[in-house]
Amino acid sequence: MxxxxxxxxxxxxxxxxxxxxxxxxxxxxxxxxxxxxVQILLQKFDQLVLREINSAFDSLRDAEITENPETKxxxxxxxxxxxxxxxxxxxxxxxxxYSSAYWxxxxxxxxxxxxxxxxGENGLLKPAFLAAFFAFDxxxxxxxxxxxxx
Numbered sequence: 001m002x003x004x005x006x007x008x009x010x011x012x013x014x015x016x017x018x019x020x021x022x023x024x025x026x027x028x029x030x031x032x033x034x035x036x037x038v039q040i041l042l043q044k045f046d047q048l049v050l051r052e053i054n055s056a057f058d059s060l061r062d063a064e065i066t067e068n069p070e071t072k073x074x075x076x077x078x079x080x081x082x083x084x085x086x087x088x089x090x091x092x093x094x095x096x097x098y099s100s101a102y103w104x105x106x107x108x109x110x111x112x113x114x115x116x117x118x119x120g121e122n123g124l125l126k127p128a129f130l131a132a133f134f135a136f137d138x139x140x141x142x143x144x145x146x147x148x149x150x
Contacts, residue, residue, distance in 0.1 A: 083114070
């Protein structure tokens with residue numbers, strides 16, 4: 001290894017450039033391919049979130065019009081499961097062209113709707129109402145912390 005006060009000879013520099021150029025080109029290709037794969041994953045995530053919210057609200061509509069109490073309960077439970085997944089989204093991101101805070105708020109609205117539709121035999125609201133409140137409360141503090149740090 002050359003000492004710090006010695007310079008590399010021109011042949012060594014030429015050899016390094018010849019070897020480094022193809023390696024750098026291959027590295028750039030790998031980075032571009034990785035970025036394309038990340039974009040595909042982000043699109044699929046957006047589609048997944050939108051599908052969950054849409055299917056939850058479809059289930060809510062079905063639960064409202066059905067007369068069968070067992071079917072109604074199943075549809076409400078399904079909608080609740082779908083919406084609870086959407087309450088934990090990162091508030092700073094974009095999904096489907098909208099802020100994820102919009103989707104979180106929509107999910108909470110759906111959970112409150114479920115709690116209004118599914119009043120049990122004892123007249124108490126379903127725990128979905130409490131789940132919506134607690135999830136919103138946590139996200140609100142997270143959002144306030146992020147806003148105060150800017």
